[in-house]
Structure formats: structure tokens, C-alpha cells
Amino acid sequence: MATLSDYFERICILNLPYKPERRERLTRHLAEQGFEKNITWVRSYSGDKMPPPAWWNAGNGAWGCLLSHARVLAEAIADGIENVLILEDDVVFQPDAGSLLKGFMKQAPDDWGQIYLGGQHLKDPTPVAGSSYVLKCHCVNRTHAFAVHKRAMVRMHQHIWHAPDYMQHPGGWHVDHQLGTAHERGDWSVYGPSYWIAGQDAEWSNISGRYNSRHWWHPCTWSKHLPFIWLPPAVGATLHGDERWLHGGYNLKPNTFEDIGLDVAAISDDRLSAWLNVAAREALDIEKLPAVQHPYIGIDRLKKIWHGGVIPWAPRCMERTASMQLHDLRTRVLELSGEEYDIPKHGGHPQAGSPVLTVD
Structure with a gap:
């Protein structure tokens, strides 16, 4: 090593x-x-x-x-x-x-x-x-x-x-x-x-x-590759410690994981998309997974808008999930770098699914 x-x-x-x-x-x-x-x-x-x-x-x-x-x-x-x-x-x-x-x-x-x-x-x-x-x-x-x-x-x-x-x-x-x-x-x-x-x-x-x-x-370009965690509104803020690995915004309502800004963002898909992008960038800065909890944002709607993937919350699983997702992002970074910036490598474009971070 x-x-x-x-x-x-x-x-x-x-x-x-x-x-x-x-x-x-x-x-x-x-x-x-x-x-x-x-x-x-x-x-x-x-x-x-x-x-x-x-x-x-x-x-x-x-x-x-x-x-x-x-x-x-x-x-x-x-x-x-x-x-x-x-x-x-x-x-x-x-x-x-x-x-x-x-x-x-x-x-x-x-x-x-x-x-x-x-x-x-x-x-x-x-x-x-x-x-x-x-x-x-x-x-x-x-x-x-x-x-x-x-x-x-x-x-x-x-x-x-x-x-x-x-x-x-x-x-x-x-x-x-x-x-x-x-x-x-x-x-x-x-x-x-x-x-x-x-x-x-x-x-x-x-x-x-x-x-x-x-x-x-981290450069914010990678934030769109993080999946969102969807939290059912009924669970409130009782996340069994999983909140340590999640970021739902910096202005949460009392006793919930709902960000205040979602009340306006939920009105339209365009506004919601803008909020999701900001929340994902904030989450990547602190290496947590972005999360959404709101009565008007169902999991199907979230999947339609956020193309980085959506994972439904499962109690006491977020530490492992966050670790795996962030590890996956790190190990894919060479491939993603080439795609994001359209950089030719060895005379050609990067091949999807090729090994990454494998060095001599």
C-alpha cells in the first residue's frame, strides 16, 4: 500500500x-x-x-x-x-x-x-x-x-x-x-x-x-451520483441513530427530518429538483447521504426527479449504506472523472465498467 x-x-x-x-x-x-x-x-x-x-x-x-x-x-x-x-x-x-x-x-x-x-x-x-x-x-x-x-x-x-x-x-x-x-x-x-x-x-x-x-x-460535480434516502413522513425524527449518516438540510422542523425549504420546493418538480441538488452538494461536503422527508414527496416522485438513485430508509442500516455508497463513489472516481470532463485516456474515451483505481 x-x-x-x-x-x-x-x-x-x-x-x-x-x-x-x-x-x-x-x-x-x-x-x-x-x-x-x-x-x-x-x-x-x-x-x-x-x-x-x-x-x-x-x-x-x-x-x-x-x-x-x-x-x-x-x-x-x-x-x-x-x-x-x-x-x-x-x-x-x-x-x-x-x-x-x-x-x-x-x-x-x-x-x-x-x-x-x-x-x-x-x-x-x-x-x-x-x-x-x-x-x-x-x-x-x-x-x-x-x-x-x-x-x-x-x-x-x-x-x-x-x-x-x-x-x-x-x-x-x-x-x-x-x-x-x-x-x-x-x-x-x-x-x-x-x-x-x-x-x-x-x-x-x-x-x-x-x-x-x-x-x-469535494467538487460538487460528484454530488449527483449520490442516492437520496427516502424517509416516510410517519417516522418523524425517530431514526434510531441513523440521522448521524444522513443530511436532510440545515433547517429542519422540530421533531422531524423535514427541511423548512421543502414546503416551497414541493410545489413543483423544478423547484424540488433545485432543492435536491443543493441538499446533495451539502451532503457530499460532509460525506453523508442526502435524505428527504415530506408528506408531499413520495418515493415514486423522488425517483422520477433524482437520477442518482433512491433508497428507502431501513432502520439501523444507514451507517453501512452510507459507507458502501461513499466507497463506491470513491472507487468509481477515475471513470466518473473521464466522463464528467470528457477527457480522453490513452487516446480513447473511458470504457464504462472498466476497473478503476487499479494502479501498478
């Missing part, structure tokens, strides 16, 4: 010394993945203990984040490292991350300056011809899992310290926003997998001070 050290010369994990529980969680997680080799734990800087200068306006947590990433880059430059992978201690990997990583790195172009294993696209990525699992990135936020090649290190280090850029954004400008500016300009080549390998685990954020649920921010 592929490991991180197969592709990255140095692997650094940023961790605040007063957050030992994060280090313990991630140590176990990396061991489960077989990713625990050649890891360097790097002491993160605290913006509370090292306050920012007067021109900084994005808060102490974001200042500590900038200092910490700049430190890793500076040390990699000073040591002449070929490339470095920087992980934050709230990173989480897909269950089959080793296979996904191997498939992606096999296709990653040789000119890469930065690789994101996880992030959030703020501008739509574009396909890379002949590399169905690789996307060229044009503006990526988040800093929980990215690698930098030496061809981009010095320029990146200079860029993230360019104070005037931060000063021009009085509402707050973080290091990932600054990196996004470089992506948009094309300062170096940036790539990522068409389905993220790494996400951010549910944690209290050092930057925002808020509790964030586990997020992946």
Missing part, C-alpha cells in the same frame, strides 16, 4: 503543544492508514503567545497559522528539501487513502509546485488532459493538507509574507486566502485529486474559535 513517504521527502504535522489530544487522535489515525512512517511533528506557534504586528487584522489564531506554515517552508528551503507535505493536526484521510494517493500521484504532472490532498475550491478547477484523476486548481482555500515542491518554495515563502496584501483586506485575510491569490495568478502549478483524499476532522477551530463538523469540500 502506498504511504505518504513514498511521494514526499519530508512530512510535517503542525500541532500546538497544549493540544495533545489532537496529536493522539492523529497518531492513531495515521497508524490505521499505514501513514505513520517518517513523520515530523512540528510545534505550531500560538498567536496568543506571539501576538501579531499592528498591520495584522485577521486575529491571533490566523497569525499563528501563518507563522507555523512559514516556519515549515523556511526550514525546508534552508535544508534543501525536494518537497514537503504540510498537515495540520485536524486532518483526516479517506479509509482507502493509500490507493487514492497512489492513483493520484501516478497521474500528477511533473511540473507541480503545490499539491492539495484536501481543500476547498473557490474557483472551479479544470481537468488535466490524459490524467483523469487530476484537476488543475485555480484558487484553493484551507491549509490542512498540501505539499510544496522546491520549485515553488522560495516564491511561496516570499508571497505569504507580503504584508500589503493582508493590509488591503480590513475584514481579515488569512494565509490560505493569500495562497489563493497566487493560484489565480498562476505563480506556480497547483494540482489536486478530483475527489479529495484528506478532509478536516470535527474539532474546535484554533482560528475561528467555533466547533466545526467534519468537512471535505
